[in-house]
Amino acid sequence: MSEITTAFGTAISLIFSINSELAQIVGLSLYVSICAVLIATILGVPLGASVALLRFPGRGPVQVILNALMGLPPVVVGLIVYLILSRSGPLGVFGLLYTPTAMIIAQVILVTPIIAALSRQVIEDLWAEYAEQLTSLGASPLRAMPTLIMDGRFRLFTAVLAGFGRATAEVGAVMMVGGNIDHVTRVMTTTIALEVSKGDLALALALGIVLLSISITIGALAQLIKDRRQMKGRA
Amino acid sequence: MTKSPTAPASILPLYLDNVWFRGRGNIPLIKDFNLSLSAGTRTMVIGPNGAGKSILLRLCHGLLSPSEGQILWSGSKGRPKAQAMVFQRPVMLRRSARANIDYALSLHAVDKSKRGDIIEDVLTKTGLTRQADAPAHVLSFGEQQRLAIARAWALNPQIVFLDEPTASLDPSATYQIEELIQRLSDQGTKIVMTTHDLGQAKRLGDEVLFLHRGRLLEQAPVQQFFEQPENDLAQAFVKGELLWWKRGEGSRRDPKHVR
Numbered sequence: 001m002s003e004i005t006t007a008f009g010t011a012i013s014l015i016f017s018i019n020s021e022l023a024q025i026v027g028l029s030l031y032v033s034i035c036a037v038l039i040a041t042i043l044g045v046p047l048g049a050s051v052a053l054l055r056f057p058g059r060g061p062v063q064v065i066l067n068a069l070m071g072l073p074p075v076v077v078g079l080i081v082y083l084i085l086s087r088s089g090p091l092g093v094f095g096l097l098y099t100p101t102a103m104i105i106a107q108v109i110l111v112t113p114i115i116a117a118l119s120r121q122v123i124e125d126l127w128a129e130y131a132e133q134l135t136s137l138g139a140s141p142l143r144a145m146p147t148l149i150m151d152g153r154f155r156l157f158t159a160v161l162a163g164f165g166r167a168t169a170e171v172g173a174v175m176m177v178g179g180n181i182d183h184v185t186r187v188m189t190t191t192i193a194l195e196v197s198k199g200d201l202a203l204a205l206a207l208g209i210v211l212l213s214i215s216i217t218i219g220a221l222a223q224l225i226k227d228r229r230q231m232k233g234r235a
Numbered sequence: 236m237t238k239s240p241t242a243p244a245s246i247l248p249l250y251l252d253n254v255w256f257r258g259r260g261n262i263p264l265i266k267d268f269n270l271s272l273s274a275g276t277r278t279m280v281i282g283p284n285g286a287g288k289s290i291l292l293r294l295c296h297g298l299l300s301p302s303e304g305q306i307l308w309s310g311s312k313g314r315p316k317a318q319a320m321v322f323q324r325p326v327m328l329r330r331s332a333r334a335n336i337d338y339a340l341s342l343h344a345v346d347k348s349k350r351g352d353i354i355e356d357v358l359t360k361t362g363l364t365r366q367a368d369a370p371a372h373v374l375s376f377g378e379q380q381r382l383a384i385a386r387a388w389a390l391n392p393q394i395v396f397l398d399e400p401t402a403s404l405d406p407s408a409t410y411q412i413e414e415l416i417q418r419l420s421d422q423g424t425k426i427v428m429t430t431h432d433l434g435q436a437k438r439l440g441d442e443v444l445f446l447h448r449g450r451l452l453e454q455a456p457v458q459q460f461f462e463q464p465e466n467d468l469a470q471a472f473v474k475g476e477l478l479w480w481k482r483g484e485g486s487r488r489d490p491k492h493v494r
Contacts, residue, residue, distance in 0.1 A: 132322065138343060150329070
């Protein structure tokens, strides 16, 4: 028990003393996740909106695949990205394996379906409300797409936050394609896994607290956006 | 009066030629409509719930396509741009009142340099200049409906379809909307409007279309309709009797009144 208490105390002091190693790991984690979520948003929101609004052959299967991909096992994604980026893989010449870029690619693959599927639902709901009015004004579904994305921006931001939550909490894929190399590809989740296996609980706990704080902040932010939207709707 | 060479060609009259519309399960909701709507007059579409009033407006406006028959605008098929529709519950985009009108104008490819004047003009006409920069969705329901009319007005339509535009409004807001409809009509816009308010139909209408169970049972000038409706179901409706249990078409009126 005393060991845990000591580790907890050390963890707190690591956080408040802004330990350089801890700061670097947190910084890289945020960099990888923010880049991945930005790319996934650019890909996922229009993809979700297209599936919601446009009628094209294979739309049904695309919807099923998008929903199924929301639960993609990270280790499988890690394995696939590993195979593609490894020296003998199709993109091996770029030498991206065990770099933050590889981690970003893996996270983009994991997060894009989440953002796309949630965006599809948001845009579909909004279209049900707007369709008659926008069609009456002369907007085709394609022309209505940017309008609906703009009007659904708060709801879509919640989808993006859900994607960010998934990205920051992910460990399997980034471990496989990043390699958990000290000062290069070591992020919060992979460090926690490593430090626990080494028995160094202080750093693991400190990172756990930071990770938990990020998750709580994301949750609070999503709730705040929801509350503001509801207040505006009531006004 | 000679027509100006630059004046847009009239899209009216609007003809419905043997129009049927079938809903889910192939259930006919509009049955064999033959109808002509000419320019100028204010046409009130009345009838009990489920008569097909809103569907008729959506068919005419082009939001729905007929299952059978055809809709012709001045003899041509297709959906002309010079028409607009105001819904019972208008949808406002999450932007200012002014931007909502601007959006409609942009969809109609109105030159950006001309939009400002048009927007100011319709905002003034509808008494919304003070609310111009307020978010549209926080306006009162009456103001939103006025904005919906302003948005339609900005498009300079030859015909405006209004689907129970005052159904959820208090008398004061209803009065304002009726006044706007009058003014819109006075400038030459054809009005086709559904309403459950017979007093409103009398106040605003020049002619009445009476629908029951998807059929057009009577088309008559407003005074004639309210004083001497020729169809017995229309007569019962004007008297305030409940029609929901009545089947059939009532007694047919003289066909010369209905195209």
